[in-house]
Amino acid sequence: MAAPTQGGRTWYTLGLLVLSALTLLTLDFRGFGPIESAQGAARDIFSPVRSVGAAITKPISNGFEGLFNYGDLERENAELRALIAQFEGESFQEDVDRFELEQIRRELSLDYLDGQDVLAAEVITGPVGNFASLSVEIDRGSSDGVREGMPVVTGSGLVGRVSRVDSKRSLVQLITDADFTVGVRITDRDEVGLAHGNGSGSPRSITVDQGIKQSVAVGDLVVTSGGRSSRFPPGLLIGIVSNVIPKDRGLELEVELNTAPAAIGFVNVVLFEVEEEQG
Amino acid sequence: MTINAIRLGLVTTIALVLQTTLFTELRIAGIAPELILALAAISGFVAGPNRGAIAGFWMGLAYDVVLETPLGLAGLAFCLVVYGAGIAGERAFRPTWWFAAGACAVSSALGVIVLAVVGALVGGGGVATGGLISVLLGVALLNALLAPLVMAAVRWGYGRPRELRAVA
Numbered sequence: 410m411a412a413p414t415q416g417g418r419t420w421y422t423l424g425l426l427v428l429s430a431l432t433l434l435t436l437d438f439r440g441f442g443p444i445e446s447a448q449g450a451a452r453d454i455f456s457p458v459r460s461v462g463a464a465i466t467k468p469i470s471n472g473f474e475g476l477f478n479y480g481d482l483e484r485e486n487a488e489l490r491a492l493i494a495q496f497e498g499e500s501f502q503e504d505v506d507r508f509e510l511e512q513i514r515r516e517l518s519l520d521y522l523d524g525q526d527v528l529a530a531e532v533i534t535g536p537v538g539n540f541a542s543l544s545v546e547i548d549r550g551s552s553d554g555v556r557e558g559m560p561v562v563t564g565s566g567l568v569g570r571v572s573r574v575d576s577k578r579s580l581v582q583l584i585t586d587a588d589f590t591v592g593v594r595i596t597d598r599d600e601v602g603l604a605h606g607n608g609s610g611s612p613r614s615i616t617v618d619q620g621i622k623q624s625v626a627v628g629d630l631v632v633t634s635g636g637r638s639s640r641f642p643p644g645l646l647i648g649i650v651s652n653v654i655p656k657d658r659g660l661e662l663e664v665e666l667n668t669a670p671a672a673i674g675f676v677n678v679v680l681f682e683v684e685e686e687q688g
Numbered sequence: 689m690t691i692n693a694i695r696l697g698l699v700t701t702i703a704l705v706l707q708t709t710l711f712t713e714l715r716i717a718g719i720a721p722e723l724i725l726a727l728a729a730i731s732g733f734v735a736g737p738n739r740g741a742i743a744g745f746w747m748g749l750a751y752d753v754v755l756e757t758p759l760g761l762a763g764l765a766f767c768l769v770v771y772g773a774g775i776a777g778e779r780a781f782r783p784t785w786w787f788a789a790g791a792c793a794v795s796s797a798l799g800v801i802v803l804a805v806v807g808a809l810v811g812g813g814g815v816a817t818g819g820l821i822s823v824l825l826g827v828a829l830l831n832a833l834l835a836p837l838v839m840a841a842v843r844w845g846y847g848r849p850r851e852l853r854a855v856a
Binding site: 419422423426427429430431432433434435436437438444448451452455458459461462463466467469470473474534535536537538539540544572573580 | 701702704705706707708709710711712713714719720722737738741742745748749753754755756757758759760761762763764767768771800803804807810823827
C-alpha cells in the first residue's frame, strides 16, 4: 500500500502548491501592498548581483552579437545612412517639405521640455524572456524621483511609460507592447483617437484604431492628446502616419515610429504625474 | 535537505542572472531560451514529482519576482510542468542525457503553453516575443540544447553529482 500513499502525498503537495500560486496571483492582481513591497525588496537585493552578472556576461553577448548579427548591423547601418541621406535630400527640396520639417522641429522641441523636468536614464537591459511585456529596464528608480506611469521619451518622441519602479531601477513598458495604449491626435486637429502597440512583430509601428474619423493623410504627425485623465502630457511626438485604412467606424491608422523603442540606449523620463482626482 | 536547498537556490540565482543578462541578448529569431523553465523541468526529472514540484514552484516565484510576470503565474505553471516531468522521469527506464534533453524540450513546450494560457486568462503575461507556436518550438529547442548543462547544475544542486535518478 506504499504506492497509493506516496501518490496521495504528491497529489496533496501539488494541490497545495497550485492553491498557493492561485492565492498569490489573486493578491498580486488586487495590488496587495505587502506582496508588492516584498517583490520590490527582492528585486533590490537581486539588483547588484545582476549588475555583476551583466558585467561578466557582456563580453559573451558582444561576441555573439558580432558573430551572428554582424550582417544585420551592417545592413542596419546602411539603411540608416540611406535614411539620413533621404531626409537630408528631401527636407530642402520643396517648400512644403520645408514647412513639414519646421513642424517636426517644433514638435521635437516639445512643450514638455520647457514645462516639465526630465531625468536622463540609461537602458540597462532589453526585454527579458518571452513572457514579460515588451519592456526595457533603466538605471533610475524611486530614489531618483521616478514614479509609476511617468512618460519616457527620446529626442525622437514617446517610447513608453514607467510600469514598475524599484529603488534603483525601473521598468519601462514600450509603446510597441500590445497592452500599451495612449490617447493621440493628429497635429493641428482636435479629434482624439486611441493608439496601441502591435507587439514584437511590429517593432517600429503602432496602430490607431479608435476615434479618428476625419480625413488623415500619410505623413501627418501623430502626437499625444493629453487631457485631464491622460497619463501623458499633450504634444509628445509619437510618429508619422504611414498608412490609412478606412473602416466601418472610422479610420485605422498605422503610425511609423521614428525609432525602434527596443533598440534605444538612453532615454528621458518626463517627471510628469497625473493628478489623482479627490474623493 | 538544507544544504540542497542552498545549492538549488544558488543554481536558481545564477540561472536568473543569466536569464536577465546574457539571454536578453542571445536570442535566436527573437526568441530567448527559458532557462528557469529548463531548470524546473530537469528538477522534476532528477528529484521526482514531489520534491521537483516544490522546487519548481519556488523557481517560478523567483522568475515572477525578477521578471515582470504576475506573482504566482510562473510558480503555478512550473509546478504543474515539473510534476509531469517528475512522473515521466520516474517511469523512464534508464534515463539518459538525450532522454533528459527530450523531456526538457517537451516540458518546456508544455510550460510555454501553460504560461501563455494562464497568462491570457489572468490578464497578465502572455507571449510577448512572437506567435505562440514559434515561441513554443524555439524555447523547446533552445532548452533542449541547454539541458545537459542544466542537468549537471541540478544534479549538483540535489547533491547527486554522478548518478541520474534511480529508475522506478
